[in-house]
Amino acid sequence: MLVIHGVTRSRASRIVWLCYELGLEFEQIPVIQAYRLPNADAPDAPLNTHSPAFLALSPAGAVPVMQDGDLLLNESLACTLYLAQKAGGPIGPTDATEQALMMQWSFYAVASIEPDALTILFLHKPGQQQPGEDVAIVTNAAERLIRPLRVLETHLSTHAYLVGDRFTVADLNMAEILRYAQGHHELMDQFPATRAWLDGCQARPAFREMWARRLAEPE
Numbered sequence: 001m002l003v004i005h006g007v008t009r010s011r012a013s014r015i016v017w018l019c020y021e022l023g024l025e026f027e028q029i030p031v032i033q034a035y036r037l038p039n040a041d042a043p044d045a046p047l048n049t050h051s052p053a054f055l056a057l058s059p060a061g062a063v064p065v066m067q068d069g070d071l072l073l074n075e076s077l078a079c080t081l082y083l084a085q086k087a088g089g090p091i092g093p094t095d096a097t098e099q100a101l102m103m104q105w106s107f108y109a110v111a112s113i114e115p116d117a118l119t120i121l122f123l124h125k126p127g128q129q130q131p132g133e134d135v136a137i138v139t140n141a142a143e144r145l146i147r148p149l150r151v152l153e154t155h156l157s158t159h160a161y162l163v164g165d166r167f168t169v170a171d172l173n174m175a176e177i178l179r180y181a182q183g184h185h186e187l188m189d190q191f192p193a194t195r196a197w198l199d200g201c202q203a204r205p206a207f208r209e210m211w212a213r214r215l216a217e218p219e
């Protein structure tokens with residue numbers, strides 16, 4: 001059976017969501033991020049990204065890691081792209097052209113959106129008193145996101161999905177990364193087609209199932 005190492009409150013969410021889309025059974029080993037623990041190196045600490053048993057699988061000490069038979073795979077988007085292609089249904093590529101486009105959007109999400117979106121996720125606290133330094137960092141991150149979000153908006157103004165005329169792994173990968181920035185309403189409101197597409201992705205039963213699993217985990 002497919003094994004996912006990593007709690008759902010991590011980038012493992014991407015693989016969990018895809019497994020629900022595909023109806024794939026999986027076992028999840030809830031490896032937690034070391035930074036979320038008071039003392040990750042204590043002998044009684046739960047299995048975490050510093051644990052020797054986990055580092056044997058992931059020398060980088062990062063979740064998720066996925067095992068499918070003899071294949072041991074790091075990098076969440078390599079995992080989703082692999083599973084979607086292997087499954088062979090509508091969520092994956094039908095040919096090399098679609099595969100290239102799915103990789104294009106996924107890599108664009110990771111390279112041009114994820115770093116600034118993560119900054120927003122961690123530092124944007126609307127309605128709360130915040131250090132001016134954090135506010136400036138968030139403002140800069142939101143400004144840098146305007147360019148890639150314009151690219152997305154242009155595409156999604158004339159297409160329902162990123163690749164083909166159906167929901168695919170490219171939408172899933174992009175949606176999970178853009179989720180980090182969705183709490184920044186002044187930013188997202190500038191991109192109504194993107195906002196509507198993201199709402200549609202998150203309304204999918206498989207996303208809701210992943211989200212419920214995530215919420216069931218301790219914060």
Ligand SMILES: N[C@@H](CCC(=O)N[C@@H](CS)C(=O)NCC(=O)O)C(=O)O
Nearest residue numbers: 010011033034035049062063075076
């Ligand atoms: N590019 C990697 C990033 C993996 C990553 O940074 N994972 C975080 C959690 S989402 C992590 O494990 N951090 C470990 C730690 O800080 O201890 C991927 O997409 O899989």
